[in-house]
Amino acid sequence: MARVPAEERRLQFVEAAARVIAQDGLASATTRRIASEADAPLAALHYCFRSKDELLEEVYNFLSRDYAKALDPVADPGLGLRHMVGAHARRIWSRMLENPHEQVTTFELLLRRFRVEADDQPQALLMNRSMYDGWVSSTLELFRGAAEAAGEPVPANLEDITRLFISGIDGISMQHLADPDEERSKRLVELMARSLSGALDYA
Structure with missing residues (x-):
């Protein structure tokens, strides 16, 4: 062997x-x-x-930290931030449909802090924070890089947009896993991306 x-x-x-x-x-x-x-x-x-x-x-x-490595490349990554928000949402969603167990496992791990002994809860909370830090930092870097590559200003609220992006993916995933409807979920992913793109603050 x-x-x-x-x-x-x-x-x-x-x-x-x-x-x-x-x-x-x-x-x-x-x-x-x-x-x-x-x-x-x-x-x-x-x-x-x-x-x-x-x-x-x-x-x-x-x-979390290594998740982006498993995603398909973004087509035309130099088209700016709004393009990247939609393209990234679609490739994450494609990955979710192909590997739904990864999202189920993510939810199981995030709920772990409520199922361990009190002495173990601080460590479990630290692990949860680390998971979200991985998602936020990698997504924020991707979005900021897309803006800079296209010569666009970086929105003042980009971190908040990034956190809402991740929350939106989590929420749509939860709904889809509970009650699968690919067409509805696809519409929600597209609506989420458009809504967040429209909320970018360049003031």
């Missing part, structure tokens, strides 16, 4: 953990279950990660 490089194996375990959490819930995501989902020995998981908490931290990173 060919040896799997350590970084590739780590990613396999992270992706498997995301699927297991979505399918069975966080409480059922044991290291044994995750190793089985990854079709890898349990010993390999413990070699890659010192603990389940370390593995969960990487799942948080995979779904």
